[in-house]
Amino acid sequence: ETGVTQSPTHLIKTRGQQVTLRCSSQSGHNTVSWYQQALGQGPQFIFQYYREEENGRGNFPPRFSGLQFPNYSSELNVNALELDDSALYLCASSWPAGTSADTQYFGPGTRLTVL
Amino acid sequence: DAKTTQPPSMDCAEGRAANLPCNHSTISGNEYVYWYRQIHSQGPQYIIHGLKNNETNEMASLIITEDRKSSTLILPHATLRDTAVYYCIVRVATGNQFYFGTGTSLTVIP
DSSP: OOOOEEEOSEEEEOTTOOEEEEEEOOTTOOEEEEEEEOTTSOOEEEEEEETTEEEEEOSOOTTEEEEEOTTSOEEEEEOSOOGGGOEEEEEEEESOTTSTTOOOEEOOOEEEEEO | OOOOBOOSEEEEETTSOEEEEEEOTTOOTTEEEEEEEEOTTSOOEEEEEESSSOEEOSSOEEEEOTTSSEEEEEESSOOGGGOEEEEEEEEETTOOOOOOOOOEEEEEEO
């Protein structure tokens, strides 16, 4: 059984640029959630994807968008990067919320630095 | 969503039990208590979860009070590798997101 993987590990961008982060879910999981973790804070929920549709969203602006593919992998896209977007971005996979096995399992994260 | 309160930091001697408390006084009947830990900016690692009964697995035990307003995560024999930030989270059974607080930074001392 493979765990959640994310790429790239680290990324440096400049303000105003766009970035795409990628996540492969744990084998068998069809739901992917994305979180942003600023330094010294707990992770904050961005959104979740289930069956290629957005299935819930946290308090993040529309320039944060995502995709889920038929193989359940997912992308997080951030447009018009701001300095405050510098953070660790975490992906978690699970079965759908409300099922008996909907515990979320996290990947190692992508560290994004915006200069 | 129910909020949790945890002490910001704790120390524990290596080999002793680490008892991490969490208050969730506004928890509702259909909300689960989850515990995760995060070691030095790695992804959070699932530890255990429960609804109202005490739970035990190979990593830890979870003790939930009868009124469900608080819980304690117990690491029975703490090792140096258990040094991490521990997050207590309450989540609606049908909810699709975890609300993380700032957690408890546990330091295991040799």
